[in-house]
Amino acid sequence: MKKNRMRKAFLLPAVYLMLTGAAFPGHSAYLHKKWSYAVQTDTGRTLAPYFIAPTTGKKTPNPDGFIQRWLLLEPINKPNRTNTVFTYTYLNTAFNTxxxxNQFTILPKDGETVKAGEQELTWHALETNNFNVKLFRFAYGYYKHTYAVLFWAVTVVNSPREMKNVRLAAGSNGASIWWVNSKEALLLEGDRRMVMDDGVSNRLTLNKGKNIIRVALINGPGLSDFCVRFLDEKGVPVKDLTISYQ
Amino acid sequence: MISINKLFTAVALYTFWSTQVVHAQIGKPFIHDPSTIALSDGKYYTFGTGGGGLISEDGWSWNGGAVRPGGGAAPDILKVGDRYLIVYGATGGGLAGGHAGKILTMWNKTLDPKSPDFKYSDPVVVASSDGVEDQDAIDPGLLLDPTDGRLWLSYGTYFGYIRLVELDPKTGERIKGNKALDIAIDCEATDLMYQDGWYYLLGTHGTCCDGPNSTYNIVVGRSRKVTGPYVDNMGREMLKGGGKMVLAAGDRLIGPGHFGRVVVEPGVQKMSCHYEADLDQSGRSVLGIRPLLWKNGWPVAGDNVKPGTYEIESERRGYALGLKVDFVRMPGRMRFNRNADEPVKPVPSQELADVIKTWPTGNIDLRIDDYMFRPQQKWTVTPVLEAGGYLGGPYYKIVIAGTDRALAATADAEVTTVPTFTGVPEQLWRIDQLTDGTYRIMPKVIPNSKESLALVSSGDSTPTLARFDMNSDNCKWNFRSH
Known part of the structure; x- marks a missing residue:
């Protein structure tokens, strides 16, 4: 972790130069062009082994309760000069912009596109065999910006019964906000590393049937990813759920 | 007539005293040679030398009123089934008298003298000394062996051996044919306890009954068998004077002796004793109750949290409890790769005044994150003596240092901070030092709830209130002074 932090720290000056386009418009076009060129010259990118194509079978959380089926939106460009700007005040603005x-209500279909400013972005239905969803690799695999980005992800958790007093437990590299059935459940601020069960919501209720889980994650430089599961009153992972795209 | 200035000074001194002294109990906790504390009908009791003893409604405020006939010295209490077995010594008086003594037992269904069931059985002699032998039958201590239900009695003083005899747990009488075993020397006020496969013999060494000059201190040895041999951490038998320190003088309390243990619940144990002299209470002999810790298989007296300003560190990850407020950057950036000859100077820490205007003025929720000694992470912990307490401790208020912003439980069993401490029960906190040295923090009440919950890490970064589990580091906290 320390090594990772050091690397992150050393990347900062370079990333800072790349990402301050808004502050230095004279440099912006050049830097963006250079960045795009670097991306496009790499033609061998793949989502494997981080993601697998969506399946249609029944999907339950993994043995530890982590949710592995998601609809992921290609990242929105969101320049930031440092991850230490992710304070509550900043995030409340950034995540509510x-x-x-329909970004707070959409339950998209695989391949559906949205327009975010000048960007046209596509939703991708994906699954992972990892406990965590590696957003950096998702962006990298689709030749999108990997740093200074804002991700959106949605999934549907189907509960066989009403479950009271459960908690959403998440970790994220980058700051993140989590909604359960359109209600804010958790906000992870600051320059986060992804740690399982880092932040945990207050007690909440999962409805019998469909529950929509939505997350937005913002990062400057960093290997963006997240992991999430539900814990019961005793802190035991909730596993008798099914996960679907709709 | 007392002057206004003197009155203010007295009030100020009392206020200072009342918020700083938290080690002795409050009320009139004056006693010598206290028994192990027993809970009966919702109240706590301890008996002392000379008859009588103390009663407490909450375990923190103690006053006279307990009733024990027979006079004599240094009783002990043990609940066996649904009855209480009381044992005491009728002696020639030790230092000033002879050493012919008797140990007597008697039963009572309750310790509450107001109860219709309050009635002592006739005392029965279970051990004695003839005044000549190397033994003085005084200072009894009882153990009901949790492994086999057998009942043991240790007794004796500095005059020769500490002895062990077996009693019948149904009658309280000596087992017929049982011969006394010598198990220690140089001790008095012994007590026995069992923990994790070991039997522990607690004894008091040093000089009794000399006020602030008493050198009393509590020591321990252990054995795999209740019959000994009891050895200390250096392998010295207590029959050869061995003993590892459990508690000596400190914090203006001198001469601890007469150990007793109360197992409150898994992970929460208390030890009782007397201090020969409490310098904050006229140098009188007072009841002491403190946490009992276990370190490497040895009992050690713990400490109630002292008033002060602390990081409240979660045992789960080592993160610190703090307000959910914006991180405010300190001036300055990367400072390495500088000219080594450049003069160095101190950099001020971030202070409350630097950030408090950025904080919301209403309730502020909490998070747990890496400690950076920022104002939102510094907590001032102060006992609120008038708010009552629990066994061995007062309730505390916990506020952000330099402010009146107080930690509070919410009706939905979460935690927050309120702008001003008002003294309502959900802003009062019970703090128990656990057997492993960490602390449990519990609100006095949760609004609209009868549940007893503790401050818990539900995630690395998230505090909540939940049931206490000694096996989980989620439930444990450290008060760190930096």
Whole structure:
């Protein structure tokens, strides 16, 4: 972890130069062009082994309760000079700004596109065999910006019964906000490393049937990812759920 | 007539005293040679030398009123089934008298003298000394062996051996044919306890009954068998004077002796004793109750949290409890790769005044994160003596240092901070030092609830209130002074 932090620290000056386009418009076009060129010259990118194509079978949380089926939106560009700007005040603005229509209610379909400013972005239905969802690799695999980005992800958790006093437990590299059935459940601020069960919501209720879980994650430089599961009153992972795209 | 200035000074001194002294109990906790504390009908009791003893409604405020006939010295209490077995010594008086003594037992269904069931059985002699032998039958201590239900009695003083005899747990009488075993020397006020496969013999060494000059201190040895041999951490038998320190003088309390243990619940144990002299209470002999810790298989007296300003560190990850407020950057950036000859100077820490205007003025929720000694992470912990207490401790208020912003439980069993401490029960906190040295923090009440919950890490970064589990580091905290 320390090594990772050091690397992160050393990346900062370079990333800072790349990402301050808004502050230095004279440099912006050049830097963006250079960045795009670097991306496009790598033609061998793949989502494997981090993601697998969506399946249609029944999907339950993994043995530790982590949710592995998601609809992921290609990242929105969100320049930031440092991850230490992710304070509550900043995030409350950043996460409550509308970047694309119906962003707080949408339950998208695989391949559906949205317009976020000048960007046209696609939702991708994906699954992972990992406990965590590696957003950096998702962005990298689709030749999108990997740093200074804002991700959106949605999934549907189906509960066989009403479950009271459960908690959403998440970790994220980058700051993140989590909604359960459109209600804010958790906000992880600051320059986060992804740690399982880092932040935990207050007690909440999962409805019998469909529950929509939505997350937005913001990062400057960093290997963006998240993991999430539900814990019961005793802190035991909730596993008798099914996960679907709709 | 007392002057106004003197009155203010007296009030100020009392206020200072009342918020600083938290080690002795409050009320009139004056006693010598206290028994192990027993809970009967919702109240705590301890008996002392000379008859009578103390009663407490909450375990923190103690006053006279307990009733024990027979006079004599240094009783002990043990609950066996649904009855209480009381044992005491009728002696020639030790230092000033002879050493012919008797140990007597008697039963009572309750320790509450107001109860219709309060009635002592006739005392029965279970051990004695003839005044000549190397033994003085005084200072009894009882153990009901949790492994086999057998009942044991240790007794004796500095005059020769500490002895062990077996009693019948149904009658309280000596087992017929049982011969006394010598198990220690140089001790008095012994007591026995069992923990994790070991039997522990607690004894008091040093000089009794000399006020602030008493050198009393509590020591321990252990054995795999209740019959000994009891040895200390250096392998010295207590029959050869061995003993590892459990508690000596400190914090203006001198001469601890007469150990007793109360197992409150898994992970929470208390030890009782007397201090020969409490310098804050006229140098009188007072009841002491403190946490009992276990370190490497040895009992050690713990400490109630002292008033002060602390980081409240979660045992789960080592993160610190703090307000959910914006991180405010300190001036300055990366400072390495500088000219080594450049003069160095101190950099001020971030202070409350630097950040408090950025904080909301209403309730502020909490998080747990890496400690950076920022104002939102510094907590001032102060006992609120008038708010009552629990066994061995007062309730505390916990506020952000330099403010009146107080930690509080919410009706939905979460935690928050309120702008001003008002003294309502959900802002009062019970703090128990656990057997492993960490602390449990519990609100006095949760609004609209009868549940007893503790401050818990539900995640690395998230505090909540939940049931206490000694096996989980989620439930444990440290008060760190930096």
């Amino acid at each position: 509308e970047y694309f229509p």
